Amino acid sequence: MIIAWWQSWQERRRKARTAATIQRHAIDDQLWRNCLTALPFLEQRSALELARLRELCSFFLGSKEFTGAQGLEITDAHATMVAVQACVPILHIAPVDRPDLALTWYDSFVGIVLHPGEVRARREWVDEDGIVHSGSERLTGEVMEGGPLMLAWSDVQAAGELASQAYNVVIHEFIHVMDMRDGQADGCPPMPRDKRRLWLTALQAEYLRFKEASDAWQRFGRITGQAEPLLDPYGTESLDEFFAVAAEAYFVQRTRFAQLHPELLSLFDGFFSKSAEKLNQSSSADQS
Numbered sequence: 001m002i003i004a005w006w007q008s009w010q011e012r013r014r015k016a017r018t019a020a021t022i023q024r025h026a027i028d029d030q031l032w033r034n035c036l037t038a039l040p041f042l043e044q045r046s047a048l049e050l051a052r053l054r055e056l057c058s059f060f061l062g063s064k065e066f067t068g069a070q071g072l073e074i075t076d077a078h079a080t081m082v083a084v085q086a087c088v089p090i091l092h093i094a095p096v097d098r099p100d101l102a103l104t105w106y107d108s109f110v111g112i113v114l115h116p117g118e119v120r121a122r123r124e125w126v127d128e129d130g131i132v133h134s135g136s137e138r139l140t141g142e143v144m145e146g147g148p149l150m151l152a153w154s155d156v157q158a159a160g161e162l163a164s165q166a167y168n169v170v171i172h173e174f175i176h177v178m179d180m181r182d183g184q185a186d187g188c189p190p191m192p193r194d195k196r197r198l199w200l201t202a203l204q205a206e207y208l209r210f211k212e213a214s215d216a217w218q219r220f221g222r223i224t225g226q227a228e229p230l231l232d233p234y235g236t237e238s239l240d241e242f243f244a245v246a247a248e249a250y251f252v253q254r255t256r257f258a259q260l261h262p263e264l265l266s267l268f269d270g271f272f273s274k275s276a277e278k279l280n281q282s283s284s285a286d287q288s
């Protein structure tokens with residue numbers, strides 16, 4: 001009896017906290033409409049999914065701290081554009097009645113640094129013969145374990161147009177965050193051991209196919225008029241980069257992704273869309 005009372009009290013307290021967080025970080029209507037207009041790949045989402053996304057954004061904004069670099073002054077518009085795109089991968093990852101749990105996927109860091117454009121970073125690497133090389137790399141996003149996460153505002157802002165190239169820097173970096181949540185960047189987010197084995201087997205097979213297709217296109221594609229692969233060639237770098245690149249296409253170019261990568265589609269649906277059906281069922285139940 002006391003346990004039942006305690007559980008129901010806890011549940012009421014949690015719901016009150018959830019409602020308070022959403023209210024405290026509520027997104028202005030006009031700002032929300034502007035974000036949706038700027039990101040046409042969200043048009044395929046139902047009204048209920050978009051309402052859920054808006055709730056998640058409030059949690060996100062309440063749990064992250066934004067800093068502008070190189071003179072960039074952060075406004076609500078900057079933070080909300082990042083939040084909307086960052087919350088797409090976790091839209092259906094938690095139970096329908098626990099939007100607060102979805103954000104635990106991103107609780108390994110707090111700071112997000114926005115640069116106006118891409119950043120040049122010094123790099124050193126060792127080749128197969130043990131010789132150390134140095135140079136610079138142009139970055140539009142980067143995340144380190146424990147944070148902060150860096151993004152180029154130029155690419156965050158242009159995400160609507162860049163979706164035609166299956167490119168989304170925010171989704172890319174937040175997929176890395178999910179991947180690294182168990183401490184390793186290996187292309188597999190935390191999951192039970194048996195599922196992990198199946199995940200890595202399926203992803204590895206697609207990765208090898210993609211490397212072959214990408215190499216063939218680089219060599220002969222332009223000559224033979226073959227179609228360019230949908231996924232960014234950067235995905236050939238490693239399995240964890242392939243995961244991030246494939247997830248970008250999954251979220252912003254779903255129809256083409258489904259045609260070209262049906263195995264990955266069902267693999268990703270099983271992970272990212274766990275509660276999608278329930279959410280839509282609750283929508284039809286509400287309407288009936």
Ligand SMILES: [Zn+2]
Nearest residue numbers: 172176241244
């Ligand atoms: Zn990456």
